[in-house]
Amino acid sequence: MTSDQHDHSHCLSMFQKLSEYIDNELDEMTCRDIERHVEECVPCKICLETLKRTVNLCKKLESKPVPESVSLKLKEFIQSMSDGRSIVQK
Amino acid sequence: MMYNPDRRKIQDKDFELVEAINSGRFELFQELVKRYEQKLYNFGLRMCGDVCDAEDLVQDTFLNVFRYLKDFRYETKFKNWLYRIATSTCIKKRRKSKFAPERELSLDEFWPKEDAHIPDAVPEWAQIPLNKLLNVELSNTIRNAILELPEKYRLVIVLRDLEGFSTAETAQILNLKPSNIKVRLHRARLYLRDKLKGYFAHDE
Ligand SMILES: [Zn+2]
Numbered sequence: 001m002t003s004d005q006h007d008h009s010h011c012l013s014m015f016q017k018l019s020e021y022i023d024n025e026l027d028e029m030t031c032r033d034i035e036r037h038v039e040e041c042v043p044c045k046i047c048l049e050t051l052k053r054t055v056n057l058c059k060k061l062e063s064k065p066v067p068e069s070v071s072l073k074l075k076e077f078i079q080s081m082s083d084g085r086s087i088v089q090k
Numbered sequence: 091m092m093y094n095p096d097r098r099k100i101q102d103k104d105f106e107l108v109e110a111i112n113s114g115r116f117e118l119f120q121e122l123v124k125r126y127e128q129k130l131y132n133f134g135l136r137m138c139g140d141v142c143d144a145e146d147l148v149q150d151t152f153l154n155v156f157r158y159l160k161d162f163r164y165e166t167k168f169k170n171w172l173y174r175i176a177t178s179t180c181i182k183k184r185r186k187s188k189f190a191p192e193r194e195l196s197l198d199e200f201w202p203k204e205d206a207h208i209p210d211a212v213p214e215w216a217q218i219p220l221n222k223l224l225n226v227e228l229s230n231t232i233r234n235a236i237l238e239l240p241e242k243y244r245l246v247i248v249l250r251d252l253e254g255f256s257t258a259e260t261a262q263i264l265n266l267k268p269s270n271i272k273v274r275l276h277r278a279r280l281y282l283r284d285k286l287k288g289y290f291a292h293d294e
Contacts, residue, residue, distance in 0.1 A: 015201060019276035025257065043208050046216075053216040054283040057232060058251040060224055063132045070145050071127060077149055078123055081156050082116035 010037065014044050018051050104168035112160055123152060126169070129253070130176055136248045137180050139237040147183065151176040166262065173253070174263045177245060184241065192240050200280035215290040228289070235285035239278055246271055247278035 014037050020026050021034050038045040104125070111118050130151055134144030154175050162171060202208055215223060236244055236252075249260045250271070257275075261268040 012201065016197065016276070019279055020272060023257070025272070042210060043202065046209060046212050049212045049216040050287065051279060051283050053220075054279055054286055055251055056220055057224055057228070057286070058236075058247065058279075058282070059254075060220060061229055061232060061252060063128060064135060066128050066131045066148075067141075070131070070148070073145075074123060074127060074149060074152070075120065078119055078152060078156075081153070082119050 011041060011044055014038075014041075015047060018048055019055075021048070022052055022055055099165065100167065102164075102167045102169075105164055108159065108162060108164075108168055112162070119156060122155070126172060127152075130172075133173070133176055133248065133253060134180070136233070136236060136252055137244065138184070139233070143183070147176065147180055150179045150183070154179060170255070170259055170263055173249065173255070177249075177263055181241070181245075192242065195240065195243060195277040195281055197277065197280075200277070200284060213287075213290065215286070231285070231289050232282065235282050238285075239281060243274050243278040243281070246274040247282070250275050251279070 014034055017026060017030065017034065021031060026034075034048075038048050104122070107118060107121060107125075111122065127148060130148045131144050134147035135141070138144055138147065151172070155172060158175070162168070236247065239247065245264060246260060249255045249263060250257070255263065257268050257271050260266075261271045264271070
């Protein structure tokens with residue numbers, strides 16, 4: 001099967017499952033099915049590789065530090081809340 | 091009331107601290123804040139894109155945690171419960187402000203059209219080492235593309251791919267079926283993939 005004559009309905013059914021494939025959420029047989037298909041179908045292989053890359057880029061996005069001023073304000077806010085609660089308890 | 095791990099169905103590093111707070115040691119709440127403020131702040135940035143909104147989200151979430159912590163049942167990880175509160179706080183907040191219109195993303199819009207140019211090989215951006223690729227500019231492009239997503243898709247991709255929750259955990263946090271999470275996640279990823287395709291097309 002070449003990419004010129006590949007069966008679109010088959011490709012579409014692969015296309016729907018690519019995220020589950022990437023996340024390892026498919027059964028063994030469906031996985032093998034997809035692997036066999038992308039070996040032969042270039043458009044689907046490109047689809048899978050670019051999607052995989054998209055997911056990995058998202059997973060690698062870095063966290064930003066909390067600005068000192070925000071952290072300090074939060075600390076004071078929490079302090080005032082727990083002071084209030086302690087008084088109620090007593 | 092003593093902490094007794096055997097009583098619990100699940101293990102969680104936060105249970106001991108939560109139980110101490112619930113037994114009246116409210117000063118320990120600061121420790122809980124220390125553990126999660128950065129996570130929540132980044133969750134806020136990813137969901138709202140705005141520093142002030144992120145700050146509000148962190149504060150409102152901790153306020154709600156403080157109010158409802160005594161009702162925590164130790165049936166899920168504390169972190170998942172925390173994100174459930176953060177998520178509903180975020181949704182409520184955004185309803186009050188003008189925001190990106192809600193719309194459905196259909197699988198169709200990501201399926202290559204008959205006449206579309208389909209490259210004949212995997213493009214370079216999907217092949218070169220990840221750390222060579224991910225610079226500040228690309229990071230910002232991804233963050234902005236996530237912000238363009240309708241909220242129901244954004245929530246799912248942020249929880250799954252950025253915050254690292256599993257499908258089952260995300261379903262629990264958002265009170266949705268796992269199948270629903272999978273559908274939304276796939277469409278959100280395809281949307282981002284299209285944005286990245288466009289981003290890299292400029293380089294060629
Ligand atoms: Zn195919």
